[in-house]
Amino acid sequence: MHSVILDKDKCVGCTDCIKRCPTEAIRVRNGKAEITVERCIDCGLCIRVCRNNAKKAKTDPLSMIHDYKFKIAIPAPTLYTQFKGITDPNIILTGLKYLGFDDVFEVSKAAEIVTQETLKYIAEHDIAKPVLSSACPAIIRMIQIRFPSLIPNILPLISPKEAIARYVKTYFIHQGMKEEDIGVFFISPCAAKVTNSRYPQVINKSYVDGVISIKKIYMELQPLLKKIKEPEVLSMSTSKGIGWADSGGEGRATGFENYIAVDGIENVIQILEKVENGKLEDIDFIECLACVGGCLGGPLTVEDAFVASHRMEKLKKEMSKKNRKLRDIDLFSHPVKLTWDKPLKVKSVLTLDDDREKALEMMEQLEAIYERLPKIDCGSCGAPTCRALAEDIVCGKAHVEDCVFMLREKVRNMAKDMVILSEKLPPSIQKKGDNENDG
Amino acid sequence: MKLHYKVDGGAFTSAGFAAGQVKRTLRQLGISPEIIRKISIAMYEAEMNMVLHANGGNVDVELAKDYITVVLEDQGPGIEDIDRAMEVGYSTASQKVRSMGFGAGMGLPNMKRYADELTIDTKLGVGTRVELKVFI
Ligand SMILES: Nc1ncnc2c1ncn2[C@@H]1O[C@H](COP(=O)(O)OP(=O)(O)OP(=O)(O)O)[C@@H](O)[C@H]1O
Ligand code: SF4
Ligand SMILES: [Mg+2]
Numbered sequence: 302m303h304s305v306i307l308d309k310d311k312c313v314g315c316t317d318c319i320k321r322c323p324t325e326a327i328r329v330r331n332g333k334a335e336i337t338v339e340r341c342i343d344c345g346l347c348i349r350v351c352r353n354n355a356k357k358a359k360t361d362p363l364s365m366i367h368d369y370k371f372k373i374a375i376p377a378p379t380l381y382t383q384f385k386g387i388t389d390p391n392i393i394l395t396g397l398k399y400l401g402f403d404d405v406f407e408v409s410k411a412a413e414i415v416t417q418e419t420l421k422y423i424a425e426h427d428i429a430k431p432v433l434s435s436a437c438p439a440i441i442r443m444i445q446i447r448f449p450s451l452i453p454n455i456l457p458l459i460s461p462k463e464a465i466a467r468y469v470k471t472y473f474i475h476q477g478m479k480e481e482d483i484g485v486f487f488i489s490p491c492a493a494k495v496t497n498s499r500y501p502q503v504i505n506k507s508y509v510d511g512v513i514s515i516k517k518i519y520m521e522l523q524p525l526l527k528k529i530k531e532p533e534v535l536s537m538s539t540s541k542g543i544g545w546a547d548s549g550g551e552g553r554a555t556g557f558e559n560y561i562a563v564d565g566i567e568n569v570i571q572i573l574e575k576v577e578n579g580k581l582e583d584i585d586f587i588e589c590l591a592c593v594g595g596c597l598g599g600p601l602t603v604e605d606a607f608v609a610s611h612r613m614e615k616l617k618k619e620m621s622k623k624n625r626k627l628r629d630i631d632l633f634s635h636p637v638k639l640t641w642d643k644p645l646k647v648k649s650v651l652t653l654d655d656d657r658e659k660a661l662e663m664m665e666q667l668e669a670i671y672e673r674l675p676k677i678d679c680g681s682c683g684a685p686t687c688r689a690l691a692e693d694i695v696c697g698k699a700h701v702e703d704c705v706f707m708l709r710e711k712v713r714n715m716a717k718d719m720v721i722l723s724e725k726l727p728p729s730i731q732k733k734g735d736n737e738n739d740g
Numbered sequence: 741m742k743l744h745y746k747v748d749g750g751a752f753t754s755a756g757f758a759a760g761q762v763k764r765t766l767r768q769l770g771i772s773p774e775i776i777r778k779i780s781i782a783m784y785e786a787e788m789n790m791v792l793h794a795n796g797g798n799v800d801v802e803l804a805k806d807y808i809t810v811v812l813e814d815q816g817p818g819i820e821d822i823d824r825a826m827e828v829g830y831s832t833a834s835q836k837v838r839s840m841g842f843g844a845g846m847g848l849p850n851m852k853r854y855a856d857e858l859t860i861d862t863k864l865g866v867g868t869r870v871e872l873k874v875f876i
Binding site: 447449450452574577651652655657658661664667668692 | 741743756759760763765767768769770773774776777780781784803805841850854
């Protein structure tokens, strides 16, 4: 249940991705990277660090929209930052209609609604402090695997993407359309959101029917935009909503004073360690985003995160202008549920064995093996660290000889034995003078 | 099963390493998140105290079927008035240490709160031995 996949032909079996994966989900076996399904959180870091572009996300093709009578695009605000010189979201939204969508609704508009709900929810419920944002699904899965004790701190609200999909479908059903005729397509900077649309964990069903990556749609959209002289007024959101794409945007939108925004999965891990050690109980809210630069740096984007962030500032300025016209449609008159349907479960994928005694025994073996390994984490064995190799060995997935140093030691010992053995000639051909003392 | 760590004094930034390693091990053993949290917090505080107040020391962890004990031993200055040291907010940390976010006087109270058993032996000029026990 993950979306990041390997292009075997492009993979050269280097150590780039195994070294950076935050859940140690990747190993190189038989010269190719292998992703452990249960451990992958779809953060997309490997997509970004692979120098051969051998990692990608399983998204849906644009042609899939034709499976539905009524096709609706719900673009992430990150899309607005991908085009040089464009500071009016209406141009991009109109462009999406040119591509074949019947209508477009902004995820950023729902972000504004989720912001209000966040304030309400926190005021009415007693959530463990600091409250952790639930906006980034890669982080949610990381907490599930690596920081399960922090699950109670997560704000149990659905994401703006899910929220807009619900509002849109509910609205058009009330307009008399059949549910199965409406196809809602998320235009995504994010691999983790592909997964959480297909296999949602905390809601019974996703209202998103397909996820198309920004990378894929960019090629088709970009040439169209120049032709749009008079864009339709399709945008409904303000600068606050689109800010969610940037690190710190969610916190800023809520107006929290006492919040931390942290981006980049490695930085997030450090902060969550602190939270788990009880050191940040004085903080009200923490916004954690897996990608450097937030969703603007998502793995399925085209533009550099810092350039995108600069454009975001320009967009916000443009969108804050007083006389800006917004689309007038009563999309939110029918309320939808914005809270989770069920709690997030602990995932014990890092456990050696479900039986505690067995696990303890394996752990002792693991420590003993680790002691013998060179502890230089060179990665030649295909595991990210010597410790990870030791873990693989006790789990029966690797051999001590996979370590080049251990192999060399073994070969050397064998060579020594060979020399000793080669000197031991059979008695029948022993020359006089050999082994005199033996007889 | 036993684990041993040596903790350097003065290494604020890498401090918490031993507690981090133990946390990782407990996760692999399938210990429940609540127990892991109790151990992590108590051990992290004890490790930090060793770094901040006693110039480092040794950590010995014993993982048994139904309990975990962590023994932290240092050859630091010892604690003068242990009853006061246990009070919330009591700290002898320098201004410099405080400016780095430590020295709230919360460490020992938190250790008491999260460990099921806490034993402290300390002697001025000789050192301190902290034993934390959490039942699984
Ligand atoms: N291992 C130790 N060796 C010597 N003195 C110690 C040791 N542990 C604690 N102390 C003394 O006890 C005091 C209280 O410790 P405690 O951990 O509660 O607070 P702190 O370390 O000063 O601040 P915080 O833990 O909130 O960062 C310390 O300021 C220090 O004087
Ligand atoms: S930061 Fe945004 S793009 Fe990156 S994984 Fe999280 S939600 Fe997806
Ligand atoms: Mg302390």
